[in-house]
Amino acid sequence: MTALRLVLTLPIFRLLAAVIGLVGCVNASIMPYQSLIGIERIGLSHAAFAAVMVLASAVAVTTSVYVGILSDQRANRRQIALVTASFGLAGAALMLMQPNALTFVIANGVLLPVGTSVFGQTFALNRLASGPHPQHREGIQATIRAAMSVMFLAMLVFWTFAFAAGVDVMAVYLSGALASLTLVALILGFWPRDGQTTWADRPSGLKLSRALAQLARPMVSLRLLCLGAVASSGILYMVLVSLIFEQAAGRGPSDVALYVGLVAGCEVPFMLLMPRYLAHIPRARLILIGTALYICHLVFMPVLAPTPAIWGMTLVAGLGGTAMLVLPISYYQDLLATQPGTAAALIALQKLVGDVFAAIAFTIGTALGGYALVALIGGGVALTGAVALWWLDARRPFAQPT
Known part of the structure; x- marks a missing residue:
């Protein structure tokens, strides 16, 4: 309960819970329906869709490792989080404006996977911000992670009723874009500015x-x-x-x-x-x-x-x-x-x-x-x-x- 109270009362932890919750919204909106959209709507073959998923996995891993190391090198976490979240917004928006095979590959194979690195950066910032509360660090982290499950479940329920009401499956990119836009706005407005935090975040200097x-x-x-x-x-x-x-x-x-x-x-x-x-x-x-x-x-x-x-x-x-x-x-x-x-x-x-x-x-x-x-x-x-x-x-x- 102490950890939950800290998350609810301290602005930095409220921000991180909101950010990770929005990441859950994006994932629940788009990820479960990628195969249906790519194969049934866009017309990709099974082999082509599999290739897009392999590309997405490679991009997500490469980006997460690179920006993780880069953020430790330079301690520019806000800048990196803002850029990567903007990639996710661009991917969802691209599929809304021009849904075809090429944009599907670019959006789902490159842009959206780059955006997923916000997840890791959120917990990196949480690690630093929870330094003054070492005895509650695990509880704070678990509470923030629970926000993702809550929002994932909420979006799953929402789309179950939305599809039953006749909403077209392509609308998942609309909810993904709205969640991504809110995520970018949160980071831009409330993510602590680099070098101005109350906790120590010194650049590692490692090559x-x-x-x-x-x-x-x-x-x-x-x-x-x-x-x-x-x-x-x-x-x-x-x-x-x-x-x-x-x-x-x-x-x-x-x-x-x-x-x-x-x-x-x-x-x-x-x-x-x-x-x-x-x-x-x-x-x-x-x-x-x-x-x-x-x-x-x-x-x-x-x-x-x-x-x-x-x-x-x-x-x-x-x-x-x-x-x-x-x-x-x-x-x-x-x-x-x-x-x-x-x-x-x-x-x-x-x-x-x-x-x-x-x-x-x-x-x-x-x-x-x-x-x-x-x-x-x-x-x-x-x-x-x-x-x-x-x-x-x-x-x-x-x-x-x-």
């Missing part, structure tokens, strides 16, 4: 090659691989949920929306409660426990989808997913305690690793069996990553900031 070399150190890269394996289970969930529900008797698209919405809704209270347990349980152990719970939901989803018991799994998924969504952010920040921007960029690298693991599990599982086997393989990969992370921290702990 790009030196900063990249730090990311390649075994202490960092091995933990990144472990957390990427853990994250792959969440990526597989988003891939499998609609496919599994489509095959289940008596299920349909509305059940998918309800299930995904309930999981997101369950995550919010658990995010607010999670920091309470960090004082008693090491972070790597909590990630292991959360992963074990989450893969129970993933593995049993194909079995329980036709039954009423599937709705009970939303609670298990929400509890397990909370550890996987919130804890890696602070884990990376402690791993690179003096480079908050670079640490935030590791989230993008983690997603890339998770995408690779998920793609391997999906390819092998569908070739040898079906979606149930994909879930089983993906669960095994995620659990292996969580156990390996716990083992690494037990054998070779890195220095925790005081």
Whole structure:
């Protein structure tokens, strides 16, 4: 409750919660419908759409790492956040003005992915701003992250009713553009000016090659691989949920929306409660426990989808997913305690690793069996990553900031 009160009363944390909430609005507006728009409306082939998604992933990772390192080098976080958020606005606006194959590639493959780096920069600033409140740092971070889940759920509900009322799917770029415009205005008006903050934010002075070399150190890269394996289970969930529900008797698209919405809704209270347990349980152990719970939901989803018991799994998924969504952010920040921007960029690298693991599990599982086997393989990969992370921290702990 103290962390929630700090977020509600201090302007900097209110700003960060609003920014991350708007990022959730943009993601919920556009991301779930990209494949439908790209293939059905624009007319891209499946191979061409896949190529756009590969391009988007590469751009997002490259941008997040580069701007993370650059923001640490120069401590110009406001300028970088404003520029990258403007790229996201340009991408949504471009699709509104001229929706065709070329603009789809530019907007969804380049401009919007560049805009996603605002997520990492928000948590880098949060790390710095929460310095005066070290005992509440985890709670503040979890509360701000919960704002994204709340807005993601709200937009999901909004578009469920909007589409039922006959709104055209291309309107998702309108809500994405409005959210992006509000995001740019917030950053322009309220993001602390570089060099004028009440907390210390000294430029690191590290050259790009030196900063990249730090990311390649075994202490960092091995933990990144472990957390990427853990994250792959969440990526597989988003891939499998609609496919599994489509095959289940008596299920349909509305059940998918309800299930995904309930999981997101369950995550919010658990995010607010999670920091309470960090004082008693090491972070790597909590990630292991959360992963074990989450893969129970993933593995049993194909079995329980036709039954009423599937709705009970939303609670298990929400509890397990909370550890996987919130804890890696602070884990990376402690791993690179003096480079908050670079640490935030590791989230993008983690997603890339998770995408690779998920793609391997999906390819092998569908070739040898079906979606149930994909879930089983993906669960095994995620659990292996969580156990390996716990083992690494037990054998070779890195220095925790005081």
